[in-house]
Amino acid sequence: MEELDVFDLRLLAAIQAKGDMTQAELSEIVHLSPTQCARRLQRLRTDGYVRDIVAILDPERLGINIIAHTLVGLRNHDDETGKAFRGFIEAADEVVECWSQTGDADYLLKIMVKDLGELASLIERLITAVGGFASLRSFVALKAIKRTTTVPIRA
Amino acid sequence: MEELDVFDLRLLAAIQAKGDMTQAELSEIVHLSPTQCARRLQRLRTDGYVRDIVAILDPERLGINIIAHTLVGLRNHDDETGKAFRGFIEAADEVVECWSQTGDADYLLKIMVKDLGELASLIERLITAVGGFASLRSFVALKAIKRTTTVPIRA
DNA sequence: CCGCTTGCGCATGTTTCTTGCGCGGCGATT
DNA sequence: AATCGCCGCGCAAGAAACATGCGCAAGCGG
Structure with missing residues (x-):
């Protein structure tokens, strides 16, 4: 320690x-x-410095061609809506990361799917699951992954 | 194969x-x-399915209290500006990920720093390195990390 | 100045990994 | 329909990597 x-x-x-x-x-x-x-x-x-050791798989090799970052703003900020949203995110395998945000949007999702059809389907399901959004803006990176760096974190 | x-x-x-x-x-x-x-x-x-095996460290344990996602739009889209930007990103240890985007912004950065001072410093250095931006909007998650899920990717 | 604590490297016993081998199932060729 | 060849499987032995007990040296406090 x-x-x-x-x-x-x-x-x-x-x-x-x-x-x-x-x-x-x-x-x-x-x-x-x-x-x-x-x-x-x-x-x-x-002592908890190492959270865990994982294998990083090659997305393309597994048919994952689209990695999208999507900003989500909930219309209502009550418990019910939040719970529905969390539940959906938890169950959706395509959503790899979910970050709470301050600013324009409430959440930033990182989504990995095979193609645009899957992405559209996911968004559709998300909307119906929560019941409509005030704003839903998606920033889709169409095979445009420049690089993903994981640099050493020094304290 | x-x-x-x-x-x-x-x-x-x-x-x-x-x-x-x-x-x-x-x-x-x-x-x-x-x-x-x-x-x-x-x-x-x-066969390339496993990219590599890495250790996931605990950010808080290492004094990383802020994880920010920042959208960056370059003013000029010429080679010179792009090269300066890439060079800066490559050298900055705080930038953990860098995604090329379609839509409003050009890049989405994932930044991990100790505190807001470091974040501000980084942004400052980035601006001076490239020489001004048309738009620079930062979405800062103030210790507001909801969760980071890494779900099994199935083909 | 002495004794205690802590971190180091060495050596050995144990676990884990690698590789050669024979067996069995499945499809192709005739 | 029978046989041949191929591929993937589990077993076992040798090789590699890991875990642990030990003695030693440095730093610190009494």
């Missing part, structure tokens, strides 16, 4: 870039013995 | 949720021998 030193930061940066490295490989990066790398990594994990 | 069967999909879904499972654990999930799990996983990897 203490402060992180330079070795910890190097470890975190390393596993954030590549999470399946062996202790020996980590050892060469952070300049620490393999044993110590393992120990510190375990401590970082139990 | 062939089609994926139900075992492959189960494997992908499993490692997408938890990427550091042992072969024995995977075996129980997909109902296949550990050896075969390993072999199929290797094939999926060499």
Whole structure:
């Protein structure tokens, strides 16, 4: 629970870039013995610095050709509407991320689908599920994914 | 390079949720021998289905309290401006994702910073780096992260 | 100045991974 | 309809990676 030193930061940066490295490989990066790398990594994990380790799949390879970011503004801000919205988001596999916003819109959704038809279908279902919106504006990136960078987060 | 069967999909879904499972654990999930799990996983990897395996760190634990989504519209769409913008994004560690957009704005940035000061500083630097914008609208989520779901992607 | 604590690297036992092998099912060719 | 060849499966042994106990050295407080 203490402060992180330079070795910890190097470890975190390393596993954030590549999470399946062996202790020996980590050892060469952070300049620490393999044993110590393992120990510190375990401590970082139990202390909650590492949320989890996941595989990033290739969207195109799986037929995911459209990644859309959609701003959603709810007409009513009562509990009922919010609950319906949350429920829909929770159940929809196409919605990969859901962020609460301040400003013009209430939520920002990140949606991954195969084609425009699926996207339209999703939006349609969302509208009917919640029962109409004051504003629904979609910013669709038509195969126009420039890049998705995941840079090391340093404290 | 062939089609994926139900075992492959189960494997992908499993490692997408938890990427550091042992072969024995995977075996129980997909109902296949550990050896075969390993072999199929290797094939999926060499065939490009698995982009990479990364560790997801806890932002708050690292002092990242603000996750902002910012829409950026470039004033000029010439090569020079675009190159300056790309260069800045590439160098800025705070910018975690950068999506090209169609519609009102040109880019959607996902920014992770410690506090509002850092965010303001980043925006300031971005503006000076590219040399002014036609429109720069920021949607800041003030500790208002509702949830970040990563659901299994099924083909 | 001494003893305690903490973090380090080494070595060993254990788990996990990899790879060669034989078996069985399924489609194609005749 | 029978056989041949191919592909995917599980098993087992060798290899690699991991976990843990130990002694040592540095930093700190008494």
